[in-house]
Amino acid sequence: MASTYQNVSSHTFVPAVWDSKLITQFDPLLVWASPIVANRKYEGVIRQKGDVVHINSLTRPSVGTYTLPEGMTSQRPETVDQALPITEAKYIQVLVETIEQLQSAGALETPLNQQMIRALAREADTFMGNLIVKGAMALPVVKPTAGSLPQSLYSTILDMMLALDGNDIPDGRYVVVSPRVKRYLIEHPAISNAGAYGEAGVTANGLVARLAGFSVLSTTAMPAGVDIVAGHSEFTTYASQFTGFRLGQSEKYRADYIDSLHLYGGKIVRFPGLDTQKAGNTFDESKPTKGIVKAAVEWPA
Template sequence: MAQSYQNQLSGTFVSEEWNSGLLTQFDPLLVWGSRIVSNRSYEGDIRQRGDAVHINSLTRPTVGDYKLPEGMTAQRPETVDQLLHITEAKFLQLLVENIERVQVAGAMESPINKEMVRALAREADSFMGRVIAAGATAVPNIKVTAGNAPQALYGAVLDLMLALDSNDIPEGRYVVVSPRVKRYLVEHPSISNAGAYGEAGVTKNGVVARLAGFTVLSTTAMPAGVDIVAGHSDFSTYASQFTGFRQGQSEKYRADYIDNLHLYGGKIVRFPGLDTVKPDHTFDESKPTKGILRASVEWPTS
């Protein structure tokens, strides 16, 4: 419903245009919440903090022996329902003296608004990084010396590849590294010569290179005490919704406001046959997933 504001021209404000501009700037800033690292495969609507959406894990069918006269017995696909709770609610509010003027001028491109979008993305990405690291299986620390850092870190990535291979984790994997790991890893010829390194647009979502079946990403939003995380997007879900821009007259200032609420949550996804199922047919979420691995690096002290 249209409202009356001190600035009468604000009635023509189009919130969809601002939402589009926000998402265009927001999504490329994500690493942990990007589709490379986390899936968006959930069902349900997000309207407020405390809502829950549903994730369905498909059980792996049983392979049978074909022999006569028994023939074949068909199996129905079965799923296990998992709930993802929306635990976070962050806001973005802008004060403008003339909504139409700043909208026409491309307000989402202004330096202050870009910084606010970056702050929102940082909050969401740091949250999702903590969720993923907390649910990952820890592997032994990686020890490096001043002279072997590139080779040691490259070897660690290959060890993570082997561990995921052993658990039959599918292709399309990622490895997220801290900036310090990235600094030495890119010295290794296999990284520095990788086709994606230096490619136009490679910095979107923090992508550094593609190597050994991994998309290699880097971010400053690393969880505390974690230097490398490797896994597959099937094993973490990021549910996010911007509620849509509102406009109104500020009670404190001679200006209008525009705001938006970002609701989101994250969850480690479990799979029958790979994760522990409790007697009540729910998953034991106290145990880490085999689909995501995390490691810390022991750096030389001198």
């Protein structure tokens, strides 16, 4: 009679510490889904794919003129509710000989599991990048010459700054560039001499430098047809939840597994007074947001 593998102690092991450990390794790999680019300001609980969380946009109060004897008229703050559906469900599963080995050796840091975490982060980042680019305003295509690349790309960022200034977008902005843009942009003195460039830890979340009120980031997860995107995190919400680790015995191998399900979704956030409102206190989501701009580069031969 064939013997059945069983590690009795593994079935009483609860890997509570691994949730925070996974997040610690996962979050620095994000660019589009990082807090620099997308906020986490939503209400609701994420338990499964198909859940809906909510975002509230505060309406801008009207300004009155103070006179005597009329005095002042109070206004109640009003919000516009926006639904964010959880559309994505991805998982990570770690296979180990025994749970004790996982606990003692830190198996999430092994090369194989690091690649699994990177792949999971890449999925989330690609999803958010496509969502953000789809909702951004398009600026004219950048057409530099071979000798003007650094200056042309730098000028494009300043044009994006002007476009965002024109819509009263607050400070704390970001600009995300493709690796090819970064290659030439860092030749410009304004970037190469930026204070953050070369600082310890600036590679987290793809951060390259800080310039003209922007955090400059770069990623290989750049959506097709765009090279530079600038905006503010208030205009995109990323809702994400790891469901907690599940423990079990592998049906195929003499080993145990630990897995976690990653549930997430994203939304371009609209604001009263800035975006087009429709009947029923909703927004016209077919139009781009004024808080994010994008541009493509027509590269010289």
